[in-house]
Amino acid sequence: MDTLKSEGIERKMEVRKIEGKALREVTVKIWLERVDMQERITVEALLDSGATGLVMSSEFAKKQGFKLKKLKRLMNVRNVDGLLNKERPIENTVEVNIYYQGHRERTEIDVI
Numbered sequence: 001m002d003t004l005k006s007e008g009i010e011r012k013m014e015v016r017k018i019e020g021k022a023l024r025e026v027t028v029k030i031w032l033e034r035v036d037m038q039e040r041i042t043v044e045a046l047l048d049s050g051a052t053g054l055v056m057s058s059e060f061a062k063k064q065g066f067k068l069k070k071l072k073r074l075m076n077v078r079n080v081d082g083l084l085n086k087e088r089p090i091e092n093t094v095e096v097n098i099y100y101q102g103h104r105e106r107t108e109i110d111v112i
Contacts, residue, residue: 031099035106036067040099054109061094061111068092068111075110087112 027044041064061068074089093108 028100032064033097033099034064034066035095035097037065054107055112056094056109058092058111061092066094066096066111068094069108077112 026047028047029042030045031040031042033040056066070092071090074091076089077085077087079085090110090112092111094111095106095108098105098107
């Protein structure tokens with residue numbers, strides 16, 4: 001794993017193999033704040049995962065005590081080939097503040 005530092009930004013790049021293919025992962029350290037409790041946790045966020053939005057695992061959300069917000073309509077997930085994903089549709093989101101490099105962004109993250 002290489003650590004890249006440029007312009008004061010720390011990123012980690014890791015090359016993994018899945019089914020014989022080399023994959024590069026770039027992660028950055030960010031803070032997530034639960035808006036209901038105003039508590040921050042530090043996490044490593046994966047950049048450019050291929051997802052079209054922000055996602056968090058349901059196990060992580062529960063372990064960290066995020067308050068789940070039920071979606072009015074379920075959201076089906078499609079794979080890169082356009083087929084429906086075999087997992088359940090997205091049912092919940094969590095509202096968070098994301099902190100990175102002195103910037104704060106309030107957003108919702110889909111729970112998968």
